[in-house]
Amino acid sequence: MKRRAFIQGFALLPALPLLGSSLTLSAATPQQGIAPTFTPLDKPHAAWRELLSPQAYAVLFEEDTERAGSSPLNQEKRPGTYICAACYLPLFDSQHKYESGTGWPSFTQAIEGHTAFKRDFKLIFPRTEYHCARCGGHQGHLFDDGPAPRNERWCNNGVALKFVAQGETLPALRN
Numbered sequence: 001m002k003r004r005a006f007i008q009g010f011a012l013l014p015a016l017p018l019l020g021s022s023l024t025l026s027a028a029t030p031q032q033g034i035a036p037t038f039t040p041l042d043k044p045h046a047a048w049r050e051l052l053s054p055q056a057y058a059v060l061f062e063e064d065t066e067r068a069g070s071s072p073l074n075q076e077k078r079p080g081t082y083i084c085a086a087c088y089l090p091l092f093d094s095q096h097k098y099e100s101g102t103g104w105p106s107f108t109q110a111i112e113g114h115t116a117f118k119r120d121f122k123l124i125f126p127r128t129e130y131h132c133a134r135c136g137g138h139q140g141h142l143f144d145d146g147p148a149p150r151n152e153r154w155c156n157n158g159v160a161l162k163f164v165a166q167g168e169t170l171p172a173l174r175n
Contacts, residue, residue: 048086071104071157073161079166082107082156086135091132102155106156109150
């Protein structure tokens with residue numbers, strides 16, 4: 001984390017009550033403004049709860065965080081695609097995965113238009129939280145301390161993803 005961002009976060013403390021109700025997801029990427037090429041889902045949370053494990057539901061729809069180092073996806077090295085564990089929208093290509101040393105699966109970029117963003121002030125300083133643009137499931141946070149040339153670290157909860165190896169058929173999107 002950069003020192004300036006940390007200090008600026010403290011300056012925003014008095015405004016937090018005002019910001020909390022105005023945070024909304026934006027389907028545009030922070031850099032490019034790509035619009036999604038699919039119809040976003042408006043499925044009740046009770047329906048997602050029936051389809052997901054309790055931990056996956058807590059991360060995806062209650063914005064919980066899994067324990068660092070707990071995901072088997074940290075060791076996944078095969079070529080393939082990482083999809084949203086809730087609706088199966090492809091989110092990351094394995095060629096963009098790297099070892100960040102954080103204990104969570106990390107990527108240098110997402111598939112354009114498949115993520116939505118909002119500001120997160122849960123740790124006082126502002127962070128960019130990203131979600132699946134189709135089902136709204138919380139995936140993780142985007143940081144600017146990744147490898148060159150993009151300098152992006154997409155730090156993802158492993159339980160919010162499923163891996164589909166190259167050559168396997170991607171599952172149909174859940175409705």
